[in-house]
Amino acid sequence: MLDAAIAFTAQTPIQASVRSIRRSALHAHPGVLEIIYVLDGRLTVDVSFEHFTLEAGDFLVVNHSDPHVMDADGDNVTAIIHIDLRSFLDVDPHLETVIFACESFDLARYCNEEGALRQLLLDLLSDCLRGPSALNEHTARLTRDLLTALVRSYGLENYYRRDREPTPAQRQVFHTMVGYLVDNVHRRDLLARLASRQNYSKSRASHLIKDVSAISFTDLVTYLRVSRAERLLLTTNATMLDIAAGCGFSDVKYLTRSFSDWFGQSPHQYRLGQRPLMTRSCDQSAVSTATVERLIDTHQRRDGGTISQPRLSITPLLLKNVGSRMQLFSVRPPEANLTPRQRLWHEQAAPAIRRRRDHLVPVEIDTSADPRSLAHALSSFDHLAASPCLVVRYTSATAVRDHLRTLHEGLRAIGRQPPPMWLVYSALRDRESVDELVAMAHAELAFDLQPILMP
Structure with missing residues (x-):
């Protein structure tokens, strides 16, 4: 069984535990927000199509109903907090349909709020571990503060x-629209239905979603549909045809293509690989109270001055935004927030690192061109402080293989060593073919071919 119930009561709508986790079954908690905080050691967590490696001090918010599984190859001490969302709808009436995206090493770090969220979680954890009798108004206030921060x-x-952040009015409309889409994702003509419900034109409804979230309506609906398909694959024996229809896909081919883009494998492969994880045995053990108290105290005193850059979760939605927003991968805190040690690093070490990097200029090549044209193009960079990087676009395995062999012959004809080379592809489902081409290029042609995913 995928769904695991949490035994909340009216007096205890929040629970916490600390344990050493070496293996869990694949499970989900409908209506429950789960927060995983590693106090010591390392833990890997797979949440649907995302893979996270959490180290001491890292925390992760798991959305309600999201299938997830935990593994570790060594000792760890991990705190898990469960929150009954229905008990806190006074924080936000759309709390059960908000799709949270909060990891300590990602958006929280980017926003310089990692430390504040960590302290809030540790205070909440300390309250919960004192036992049900200690859950009082202070605990409820901490929980509301946490949920308010997550929603905002x-x-x-x-x-x-x-x-930029959306206005409260924009956020409310967006959450209302997402809630409708979640409930009706199995229907066709969703944009028309949504627009009619909101008394918008289809153009306005689509534009509002894009303006608030930077996500197109189509991409958002596809994400919701593959998420629904994942649950059906795990919890039913429905055929692919029935799952496609039940998730709003026009046919099995569209389901397979969309699912593969997100999960890196076909729906059939996912079902075969993941369903056995729901029934595997768990390997978890208790941790002494003294150890837990010592670790919590250590984390509460944690030095916040260490420089750490965000680690983003790479999804198809993110990849579509990377092209014009590369700053997401290398964000530094505002100058006013830098410690003396951080400021010294930015003034001295960072420029030195930048100076050591080669500057590459991508050059898309056409193997039908005369080799002398290629020689001229490459020699044009001899007087620049930059190196050409030959770009080969993936179309099909056969076409690219012929392309690379022609290129190899051209480079030999002009007596040039191969420069850096990229093999650019646009869909995750092509990854296996791209890997085979990279291996072939290395073994047969002595090309160091770098695969680049660029939707």
Whole structure:
């Protein structure tokens, strides 16, 4: 069984535990927000199509109903907090349909709020571990403060639109629209239905979603549909045809293509690989109270001055935004927030690192051109402080293989060593073919071919 119930009561709508986790079954918690905080050691967590490696001090918010599984190859101490969302709808009436995107090493770090969220979680954890009798108004206030912060700054709309926050009115409309889409994702003509419900034109409804979240309507609906398909694959024996129809896909081919883009494998492969994880045995053990108290105290005193750059979760939605928003991968805190040690690093070490990097200029090549044209193009860079990087675009395995062999012959004809080379592809489903081409290029042609995913 995928869904695991949490035994909340009216008096205890929040629970926490600390344990050493070496293996869990694949499971989900409908209506429950789960927060995983690693106090010591390392833990890997797979949440649907995302893979996270959490180290001491890292925390991760798991959305309600999201299938997830935990593994570790060594000892760890991990805190898990469960929150009954229905008990806190006074924080936001759309709390059950908000899609949270909060990891300590990603958006929280980008926003310089990692430390504040960590302290809030540790205070909440300490309260919960004192036992049910200690859960009082202070605990409820901490929980509301946490949920308020998550709704305000760590929803799906904040993750991809980092240049500005939506207004409260925009956020409310967006959450209302997402809630409708979640409930009706199996229907066709969703944009028309949504627009009619909101009394908008289709253009306005689509534009509002894009403006608030930086995500197109089509991409958002596809994400919701493959998420629905994942649950059906795990919890039913429905055929692919029935799953496609039940998730709003026009046919099995569209389901397979969309699912593969997100999960890196076909729906059939996912079902075969993941369903056995739901029934595997768990390997978890208790941790002494003294150890837990010592670790919590250590984390509460944690030095926040260490420089760390965000680690983003790479999804098809993110990849579509990377082209014009590369700053997401290398964000530094505002100058006013830098410690003396950080400022010294930015003034001295960072420029030195930048100076050591080669400057590459991508050059898309056409193997039908005369080799002398290629020689001229490459020699044009001899007097520049930059190196050409030959770009080969993936069309099909056969076409690219012939392309590379022709290029190899051309380079031999002009007596040039191969410069850096990229093999650019646009869909995750082509990755296996691209890997085979990279291996072939290395073994047969002595090309160091770098695969580049660029939707």
